[in-house]
Each structure stands twice: as structure tokens, then as C-alpha cells.
Amino acid sequence: MSFVLPDIPHQTNRHFMDAVVKSTHEQEISLTDDVYNQNGVKLLSRGAKVSSETYSKVISHKLVKPIELCLSVEDAPSGEMLARTAEQVLDEFPLLTDLCSWKHGRVTPLGMLKQCKMGEGASSLLAVAFAQNPLAARHAVMTSLIAMGLCNAHRYNDPQMLVSLCLAGLFHDIGELYVDPASMQADHVLSAQQWHAYSSHPIIGAALAREVCRFDKTTQQAILEHHEYADGFGYPRNLCGKGLSVAGRLASLSEVLAALITKPSAESRIDVALKIMPGEHDRELVSLVYELLHGRQRTAVPPPPGSTTKAEDVHAVFMRIAAVLSVYDDIMHHRECLQPKVEGMLSEAFNRFVEIQKAFASTGINGLQSLEHAEDSDALQEIRLEAECVLNEIAWRLLKLARELTLKAASLGEQEAGPLLRLSNALAGTEETHHEAVVELF
Known part of the structure; x- marks a missing residue:
């Protein structure tokens, strides 16, 4: 890997x-x-x-x-437990069976x-992670x-x-053990x-995969890139296209599918x-997913009762989009006060926002309002279900873009970061003032 992983700090x-x-x-x-x-004083036996x-x-x-290299868990996860x-x-x-139904001789995923x-x-780390969540x-x-x-x-x-991917899938989120659990709550x-x-x-x-687990470089790279996207709007390094390894592309898409399924x-x-x-994930892999999911006959499953997406839910998204447009317009109205670097970051984020806006408009779910007083038929229920899926995805992508801007703001001074955080708040649908807190990486 061209990227140099940090060493595990000796400060716990x-x-x-x-955890x-x-x-x-x-x-x-x-x-x-x-x-x-490091002064040679024995702390524990x-x-x-x-x-x-x-x-x-x-x-x-x-x-x-x-300390990570000194732990042993009595009943750590075994292969039998994982199976x-x-x-x-x-x-x-x-659907999970459709995605991983294969056999080579006696070799199967299980x-x-x-x-x-x-x-x-490695097993000790996994045991702590599984106990934590x-x-x-x-x-x-x-x-x-x-x-x-x-x-x-x-x-x-191959x-x-x-x-390598078997291990990367198991350990892809192991680094979350080093992050404040409060920051991983959905409403935080x-x-x-x-x-x-x-x-x-x-x-x-x-880094843990390398130093504690002793996994190969392919496994390390898959873990490193499991939140990267082919269009460059992932993290932690904003890789795109050919910049992602094959293992990274597979891990990234797999993590998304595991959450959705x-x-x-x-x-x-x-x-x-x-x-x-389109373009968030490797197109060939996306085609493979469609082929695996739709390649065989399946009994139709009716939409679940209780899909309650209404016209006002769609309207709320329109209002959020309008708020972003208004904030961006106001910021650009005073662009002479912006540093060129900051203006470039804002422009890049806004271009991404426009793509999300177009994707939302292309779904046609704004027509839901005309169906508001129609009979609650299966067809209408299916439309509501599709609308709910679209709204969830659009909201998630707006939030991801907000986080991307917030991350970039962290590298700037307080005054330079102001416009980025303001646009980030609009994208996230909140005008709350964020209080900065020092959070250790390790």
C-alpha cells in the first residue's frame, strides 16, 4: 500500500x-x-x-x-461460533443467501x-467488539x-x-473500538x-489488522477502504475510481449491502x-449484485403494511434542499471574504449536492401528492414504499455530504471553517451550533 499506516500508540x-x-x-x-x-516500572503481571x-x-x-498485544479472552469468538x-x-x-450461495468442492462460505x-x-479484539455492540x-x-x-x-x-475478504468483513469496523461510542449513535x-x-x-x-492481527496487506487494504466510494465521496482518503483496490471495492459494497439487507x-x-x-460503486460489481439478486425466480413479496410516507415527507425534503440552496447563495454572495481553498471546497460540495438534487427529482416521487386522497390500494402502498426508500437514501446522502464538509472544516481555522459548517448544518437539516471537542484517535 502506498498509504503508510500509523503505528499503534503506546499510550492506551x-x-x-x-470497552x-x-x-x-x-x-x-x-x-x-x-x-x-516506558520508564521500566512494572504496572501489571x-x-x-x-x-x-x-x-x-x-x-x-x-x-x-x-496493551492490545497483551490480552487474552477466555471465550473469544471461534470459527464454529462465526459459522x-x-x-x-x-x-x-x-437475499443474503442469493449473494453468497456458492461451493467449490468442499469449500463454502460457511x-x-x-x-x-x-x-x-485478533480473536481478543473481536471478542471485545462483539461484547461492546x-x-x-x-x-x-x-x-x-x-x-x-x-x-x-x-x-x-483467487x-x-x-x-482476505473473509477476514476483512469480520474486522472492517474493529477501529470503532477507539471512537467515543456516543458519536456512533444514529441521532447524534x-x-x-x-x-x-x-x-x-x-x-x-x-493498523490493528497489521500489528495485532498480523493479517496480510490485502486484508489491511480492504479494511482501510471499506468506506471509500468510486466517485470519491467516501472516507478517510476520498479515493476514487482506480485509486481503490479490488479488495476495497468489494469491502465497500459489501458493507453497504450488509446494512441494507x-x-x-x-x-x-x-x-x-x-x-x-450511479458511480458510487464499481459498475461491474453493481451488475453482479443485480445478477445475483434477480438471476433466479423469486416469490413476490408484498410491501409490508404501515408504509406511511406522505406528501408532507416529500415536501420536507424539498424544503431541506431549498434551505441548502439559500445558504449556499448567501455564502457565495459574500465570496470576496472567502479564501480560494474554502471557496473550492464549497464549490465541490455544492456540485455534489446538485447531483443529489437531480437524483431526487429524477425519481418522480413528488407526484405522491396527487395520490394523497386515493384509495389505500396495494399499488399506492407500493408507491409509498418506493417513496420511503428514496427519501431515506436522499437523506442519507445529504448527511454524508454534510459530514464530508464537517471533516474538511476540521482542518481549517475557526473563521475559515465557518461557511463550511454553515452549509454542513443546512445539508444535515440542523442549525444547531456545534461545540468542538478534542477526541483522541487512539
């Missing part, structure tokens, strides 16, 4: 250590080595059980050996998970299954790539510094997500 990350201590409520964790600070006291003893010291989780999600989500090779450091194991396993499925369809003659508005910290979790994850009307949501903004 407080969020990681807090480790909390996980001791569910599983026993012990130390595999004596722990010394090999074999000691991790507890709340462990946190206070290590958190304020730089260590000779990072059982895989069987559960495959039974629960039929078999690869069962035979997954992880050292003690009860849904993390399901999402990790689903991402791994989809990544193997797409890899098999795309590069069926068994090593299958192994992130400050520039918080978003900067969160958006670094792929870098942290790739658990939602109601998953197939409709996936269709909308992949069509509404």
Missing part, C-alpha cells in the same frame, strides 16, 4: 480500554505478558485478570508494549468462516459472507482473495472534531441505493 486509548473493562462483565480477560511503562483497576493503572502511562451466526442470518435474510484462522490478538457480530458476519460471495462471482479463481450530531475522529476508524482498523423491504432499498447515485 481510553475508549478501547473502557475492554466493560466486556469483562461478560467474559474473562487476562494478560498474556507483564505490562511495563502476566496472568492478571483485567478489571476496572486495570484501566486506572494503564491509562495514564506510555507502555513498552501496547453458527452465519447460519442464523442466512435463515433470517433470504466452511471458510468455520476454518477462519485468527491469532489470540450486540449487533456487531451479525453485521460483521454478514459483511464477510457478502464479500466472499461477490469475490467468488468476480474473482472465482482463493487467497476469498480468505457530530462536531467537526468528533466526525474527524470517527472517520479515522478505517485507518485504525487497518436487514431493513424492511430490503430488495427495494438495495435497488434504490444502487441506482439513485
